[in-house]
Amino acid sequence: MERNIALKLMYNGTAYHGWQVQKNAVSVAETLEKALATVVCHPVKCTGAGRTDAHVHAETYVANFRTTSTIPCDRIPLAVNTRLPKDIVVVRATQVPPEFNAIGSCHRKEYTYRIYNSRLGNPFYVDRAWFYPKHLDEGIMQQAADQFVGTHDFRAVRSVGTETRTTVRTVYYFNVERRGDLIESRVCANGFLYNMVRAMVGTIVYAAEGKLAPEDIPAILDSGNRTLAGPTVPPGGLYMTQLWYDEDVL
Template structure:
């Protein structure tokens, strides 16, 4: 059997995991998926994922790909692997893709959504699913701050200090902040993200809403490339990967 390149569409709740990436001494989504897949295709499997989601971060949509010589039909793979996975990881589709396809390298754009539960009292159903923030936030001020991030910029001011990357320049296509009742959603789409970038962007918008600086000051903060000038990195439990864009029909 010739080797096939299989793309998997999946979703997961990240609370129990140390992020996507395989790690030596912590349980990850990739390791859990690879172990399940290896029992289905009867050989060791290495998955390439669409991005390195942090510990505790979720994915409503995620793409991973792996290579196999197994002849199992693609429509059987989700059913077979899901019986070997914990309930918080679900494979929803498998597609045979061209040899050159790579879940991260072939990804054109990504969207993350950060959810804030903004109410004086907490909500048990949002524990580890949204950031509980009891002080009222004005989403219109947050939106004015968010607008400053749109475009092509050096995002050094909103990334984890000390992380190696070829270039801190990224293009943000949109950053939309909406409120439905007590739930604030911050949706940001870019051609790529730096480590902790979305969580630091949201923290900066929250600081603007708190009056720590004017929302329009965010442009100057970005230009400064100074991480300490921006807002904090908000907790991981409110962050979700929500959309991915590919040329191939893997979604």
């Protein structure tokens, strides 16, 4: 009998070209599928919670796959982890209903972007936070971030890539917090466009630099013009940090 298994995992994305399987590059999905196949003794296709870009990390991620193997769920994480590189770890495996789909069943997602904001770099944040030596005012960043909250057309803060039916999304919160030299921007939405979080962070950094005012952002969103918003910040500071499901998979 075929089972549908959901995996909760985490990964450091530095060595990978994102989640999605690609022809000429190493991906998280392909690495995980190969490890799973050796455990369940048949080819495996994983569906992931979202297409994280190259070098982006996940503190929380969910993927599901189907298997005819009878291996108990509580044994899957250890069995798979011994076959995975150290930068991908499966935390939990749960049997879920046949209709469960890691991306389709996800109601909302949270990404966190980390900026190491200090005059001097920190070797422990290399590829894990964006080193930004000029002081940023997190208060202005928060004022700018508030402008993105709500239901809007987010065309102005996406890179051209995967085509979607609509560019309208709902952002539930966009919170900026400083802890010492680390600035964390947490953004939660019902879905994200290609590079949307990184472009939103680039825009609030532009606001802190005085290159645009927080109150300019609604007009930028209305324009749909990508060139009016801030730059797409580097991928190493971005983490998928929370996911919301009805099923108990986390």
